[in-house]
Amino acid sequence: MSYEMIALLMFSSLMLLLFTGQRVFAAIGFVGAAASMLLWGVGGVDIAFSSAIKLMKWYPLLTLPMFIFMGYVLSESKIADDLYKMFHVWFGGLNGGLAVGTIGLMVLISAMNGLSVAGMAIGATIALPELLRRGYDKRMVSGVIQAGSSLGILVPPSVVLVLYAMIARQPVGQLWLAGVFPGLMMAGMFVIYIVIRCKLNPSLGPALPPEDRNVPMAEKLRLLGAGLLPIFIFITMMVPFVKGWTSLVESSAIGALAALGAAVARRRMTWAVFETSVRQTLGISCMFMWIILAALCFGAVFDGLGAVKSIEGLFIGKLGLSPWEILILMQLSYLILGTFLDDTAMLVIVAPLYVPLVGSLGFDLIWYGILYTITCQIAYMTPPFGYNLFLMRAMAPPEITIRDIYASIWPFVGVMVLALMLVMAFPQIALWLPGQVYGNP
Numbered sequence: 001m002s003y004e005m006i007a008l009l010m011f012s013s014l015m016l017l018l019f020t021g022q023r024v025f026a027a028i029g030f031v032g033a034a035a036s037m038l039l040w041g042v043g044g045v046d047i048a049f050s051s052a053i054k055l056m057k058w059y060p061l062l063t064l065p066m067f068i069f070m071g072y073v074l075s076e077s078k079i080a081d082d083l084y085k086m087f088h089v090w091f092g093g094l095n096g097g098l099a100v101g102t103i104g105l106m107v108l109i110s111a112m113n114g115l116s117v118a119g120m121a122i123g124a125t126i127a128l129p130e131l132l133r134r135g136y137d138k139r140m141v142s143g144v145i146q147a148g149s150s151l152g153i154l155v156p157p158s159v160v161l162v163l164y165a166m167i168a169r170q171p172v173g174q175l176w177l178a179g180v181f182p183g184l185m186m187a188g189m190f191v192i193y194i195v196i197r198c199k200l201n202p203s204l205g206p207a208l209p210p211e212d213r214n215v216p217m218a219e220k221l222r223l224l225g226a227g228l229l230p231i232f233i234f235i236t237m238m239v240p241f242v243k244g245w246t247s248l249v250e251s252s253a254i255g256a257l258a259a260l261g262a263a264v265a266r267r268r269m270t271w272a273v274f275e276t277s278v279r280q281t282l283g284i285s286c287m288f289m290w291i292i293l294a295a296l297c298f299g300a301v302f303d304g305l306g307a308v309k310s311i312e313g314l315f316i317g318k319l320g321l322s323p324w325e326i327l328i329l330m331q332l333s334y335l336i337l338g339t340f341l342d343d344t345a346m347l348v349i350v351a352p353l354y355v356p357l358v359g360s361l362g363f364d365l366i367w368y369g370i371l372y373t374i375t376c377q378i379a380y381m382t383p384p385f386g387y388n389l390f391l392m393r394a395m396a397p398p399e400i401t402i403r404d405i406y407a408s409i410w411p412f413v414g415v416m417v418l419a420l421m422l423v424m425a426f427p428q429i430a431l432w433l434p435g436q437v438y439g440n441p
Helices: 003-019 024-056 059-076 079-091 097-113 116-133 138-153 159-168 172-200 217-227 229-243 248-265 271-305 307-318 323-337 343-360 365-380 387-395 402-408 410-425 428-438
Strands: none
Touching: 003 024, 003 271, 024 271, 059 159, 059 229, 059 248, 059 271, 079 097, 079 116, 079 217, 079 229, 097 116, 097 138, 097 172, 097 229, 116 138, 116 387, 138 159, 138 172, 138 365, 138 387, 138 402, 138 410, 159 172, 159 271, 159 343, 159 365, 172 365, 172 410, 172 428, 229 248, 323 343, 323 365, 343 365, 365 410, 365 428, 387 402, 402 410, 410 428
8 A cells, every 4th residue: 555545544534533523632543553553563662652752751741730720710710801801991981992891801801821722612602691781783693702712722822833833843932923913903903893893883892981980090000000900911921931041941930830829819719719720730731731742752753654745746746836825725624624623623633734845945934833823813714613603502591593703704704814815914913922032033
């Protein structure tokens, strides 16, 4: 059997297992381990063992539980509620102001947690009931929360970018810095769309009545101080790292300690909050470690097969495609996969092929990590099986139907596609900040 047929058989077996509902890490790990044993006999077990040792020796992986713990502490201690109260008071007088505040809340939640699910959960429990109670259009509300929560996998500290860094063998710090401007740009584009849309049709996002906006300045300033606490924690964590005073792992520890200290200072660190945060952190960290381990095993088998060279020969030699045409096809394939897989599954399935191919085509792998992440955001929100669509359906009240959820996302998907095109056309949007900090060209 040719190597191309072996690679095709591995992919088809993997997709079949995923369609049967198997765990992502179990399906990927089983196919990788079984293929290595069948190809190289008993010695094939060394591939999985070497992958495990490589994972355990990867020092930046310690950032993963630190940032997840930081996010859950700030979420479970209700410090995120203060953020929304701040946006409520300061932006309520603007048409669509609470929706703008929700986007701001999502950006800050993303900077605290790095997971899309966390932003969705907080937005659905804090912002969604308030926006509906204030007369906001239910489709506008659904779109805002889904689009805003998707920023969690792009704005640092993104857990998805940590996973990409491990598989692509790229520095986590550079990937995080590369995600800053694209993430803020996309959030700004969401805000511009909301403001323009609500100005043209004020009924979509009515301003708060004067009696709700007449809050004493002292109370406004108090809420501003409480709401800016997570920003202070983020600055405390990131400035030493950007300045080179601390390593990435040390900065993550500073962030976790700062979040814990803030919860204690606000007298919100109960035993229940601490236990929930630790349990959630342990569960998610273990899940990602199993996925990374399975992905490394799967990728090692592909490296041994030389499948990357075969794919490169097919696209360039036989089909005669240009590097940009190949890159666009890759992004389209992510959009298709995203209709029934989550971001981590997409990455570990195709990264063994795509990442080396992108490097051989002459593209920057840091830049491509941002393209991948933005494409995942779009795939998260596209029917029929976009991940965020079903999360929204599970958390939304009965009056928001699945039809409303599907109809709500298209304007925001259009904004995200525009952001993707801008980052593709102008790579320095992603690469300028890491270049300034690390001195890369």
